[in-house]
Amino acid sequence: MRATRLTQLLQAIDRLRPLPGNVTRILRALEEPDTTASLLAELIGLDQALASQVLHMANAASLGYAPECTTLHQAIMRLGFKRIKTLVMGAAVSNQLNRGLPGYRLGPGQLWNHAVASATIAQWLAQRFNYPNPEEAYIGGLLHDIGKLLLDQYLLLDYQAFLELMHTKKTLLWQAEETVIGLNHAQVGGMMAEKWSFPTVLVEAIRYHHAPSLSFEHPHLAAIVNLASAIATRDTIGITDPYGDIPHPEALAILHVNSADYERLRDQAYRYLVNQPQSS
Numbered sequence: 001m002r003a004t005r006l007t008q009l010l011q012a013i014d015r016l017r018p019l020p021g022n023v024t025r026i027l028r029a030l031e032e033p034d035t036t037a038s039l040l041a042e043l044i045g046l047d048q049a050l051a052s053q054v055l056h057m058a059n060a061a062s063l064g065y066a067p068e069c070t071t072l073h074q075a076i077m078r079l080g081f082k083r084i085k086t087l088v089m090g091a092a093v094s095n096q097l098n099r100g101l102p103g104y105r106l107g108p109g110q111l112w113n114h115a116v117a118s119a120t121i122a123q124w125l126a127q128r129f130n131y132p133n134p135e136e137a138y139i140g141g142l143l144h145d146i147g148k149l150l151l152d153q154y155l156l157l158d159y160q161a162f163l164e165l166m167h168t169k170k171t172l173l174w175q176a177e178e179t180v181i182g183l184n185h186a187q188v189g190g191m192m193a194e195k196w197s198f199p200t201v202l203v204e205a206i207r208y209h210h211a212p213s214l215s216f217e218h219p220h221l222a223a224i225v226n227l228a229s230a231i232a233t234r235d236t237i238g239i240t241d242p243y244g245d246i247p248h249p250e251a252l253a254i255l256h257v258n259s260a261d262y263e264r265l266r267d268q269a270y271r272y273l274v275n276q277p278q279s280s
């Protein structure tokens with residue numbers, strides 16, 4: 001039973017639709033040596049929704065330290081092609097995060113709220129821990145739970161067992177997923193990101209956000225995303241996960257944060273989050 005479900009899930013990952021054609025075109029242009037910022041702005045500008053998301057993310061990721069970008073050209077010039085690539089990928093996938101997920105008892109918009117809160121905190125933490133690319137942390141935070149989009153329907157097939165594990169046996173959400181389905185949402189998200197040819201750093205941030213020490217190349221980002229998600233879950237901001245606000249001990253160790261430091265960090269990050277202007 002579990003084996004069949006796992007096979008179906010793996011097939012669903014394999015059948016995943018590729019990123020939309022316009023996004024693929026932009027990503028291809030980013031690889032061409034003679035692509036200019038103007039051409040890129042033109043390509044991104046063809047898709048209004050994508051354009052406004054890239055602008056929004058570029059501004060959100062600058063933490064208000066730089067004057068607001070009002071044109072795509074400015075955003076591209078400021079961030080550079082490499083960072084724009086990450087933002088375009090994030091923007092392309094993030095619109096899927098808005099729907100409701102009955103398996104996780106999340107209404108429409110709730111996963112999105114958790115994603116934006118995690119992104120904002122991850123980028124704040126990136127600055128605190130001198131992580132060199134805060135935009136990457138932002139997108140990592142935004143996309144870390146994408147695996148839930150696919151796992152949702154499979155959880156419903158054995159829902160009683162899933163709920164019992166979490167509420168009676170006090171199992172962590174990702175462990176309950178593994179027990180019921182064979183893979184957790186972080187592993188599934190990592191496979192999705194790989195399928196969409198995301199940069200390794202993002203694949204690892206997503207795949208290892210519940211096991212940061214397994215991240216070979218970028219454990220710091222996986223740890224930052226783990227902490228960000230835990231902090232964003234405080235007061236159950238947009239998520240139903242009884243132990244989601246507990247950071248992974250490995251994440252604390254990687255970032256050299258002891259439990260007293262964490263309490264302080266969490267309060268500061270939380271205060272920063274609630275003082276943010278409401279984003280989209």
Ligand SMILES: [Fe+2]
Nearest residue numbers: 144145209229
């Ligand atoms: Fe997660």
Ligand SMILES: [Fe+2]
Nearest residue numbers: 118144145229
């Ligand atoms: Fe999360």
